[in-house]
C-alpha cells in the first residue's frame with residue numbers, strides 16, 4: 228500500500244491520499260478533514276489539510292475522520308475474490324459510501340495501523356510536542372532522542388520516502404496546447420518543436436495563469452507517513468495540547484488555550500471553550516453572590532451584637548463566622564457545592580426576620596454551641 232503526501236503551496240497545507248487493500252481489490256482514498264463523510268469529492272487533488280491533522284486524529288482515535296473519503300477503486304479480475312454485492316464501481320468518483328462501507332474501510336485502516344505502537348507514539352508526543360517546560364520542540368526532541376534512544380519505548384523518527392516533483396497549472400496544460408493548435412504531444416510530432424511553440428505561446432499568453440511546482444512524497448507504510456508528519460511538526464514548533472475538559476488532543480490557536488473547540492461532553496450545543504467559560508462565569512457569579520450574602524448576614528449579626536453593647540448575640544455571631552468558614556473551606560475542597568453554601572447563607576439571612584424566635588433559640592443554646 229502507499230501513502231502519498233503532496234506539499235501544497237499554501238503554507239502548512241498538504242494533500243494526503245492513500246490506498247487500502249480489500250481482498251484483491253484496492254480502495255483509493257483522500258484524507259479530508261472537516262469534509263462530511265459520505266459526500267463525494269469533485270477533485271481529490273485539491274483537498275487540503277493541515278500537516279498535523281492526521282496525527283491529531285490518530286491521537287484522538289478518530290478513525291472515521293482518518294479513513295477519509297473514497298475517490299476510486301480498482302478491482303482484481305479474479306471473479307473468485309469478489310464479493311458480488313459489495314462492489315464499488317471503479318472510477319466512480321461520485322460514489323457515496325454507506326455506513327457499512329465506511330466501517331469496512333475503517334477496519335482495513337486499523338489493520339494498517341497495527342504497525343504503529345500507539346502508546347510509544349503518545350509517549351513521544353507528550354515528551355516532545357506537549358510538555359510545557361519552556362523549551363522548544365527541537366530542544367525537547369534532542370533530549371528525548373538522547374535519553375530514550377536505547378529504551379524499549381523509543382519511537383524512532385525514521386522514514387523512507389520516494390520524492391517526485393509535481394507540476395500544475397491553474398488551467399489544464401493539454402487544453403492550453405490544444406487551444407493553441409499545437410497538436411497532440413503523444414502523436415508523432417517532434418516533441419522539441421512542440422516544446423518550443425508551447426513556450427512561445429505561454430510567453431504571449433495571459434500572465435495571470437498560476438503555475439505550481441511541488442513535492443510529492445510516497446511512503447510504503449503508514450508509520451513512515453506518521454514519522455514524516457511528526458518530523459514536520461517538530462520542525463515547525465507545533466505545540467499540541469490535551470483539553471482540560473474532554474482530554475482530546477488539539478492544536479491551540481492561542482498559547483494560553485487549555486480547552487478545545489470540539490463539542491463538549493456536558494453540553495452538545497457548546498464547545499469545550501464555550502462550556503467552560505460559561506461554567507466559570509456561573510461559578511464566579513455564585514461566588515460573588517456568596518460573598519455578598521456573607522457580608523450581609525455578618526453585618527446584621529454584628530449590628531445586633533453591637534447594639535446590645537456586647538452583652539448578647541456574641542455566640543450567634545461567632546457560630547456564624549465559624550460555620551461559614553468551615554463551609555467555605557468545604558466548597559474549596561470540593562466536598563460541598565457552592566449552591567449548598569449559598570442555600571445555607573440564604574437560610575441565615577432569612578432567619579433574621581424571625582428575630583424573636585432566634586433570640587429564644589439563642590438563649591436556649593447559649594453556651595452549648
Ligand SMILES: [Zn+2]
Nearest residue numbers: 470473487499
Ligand atoms: Zn475539549
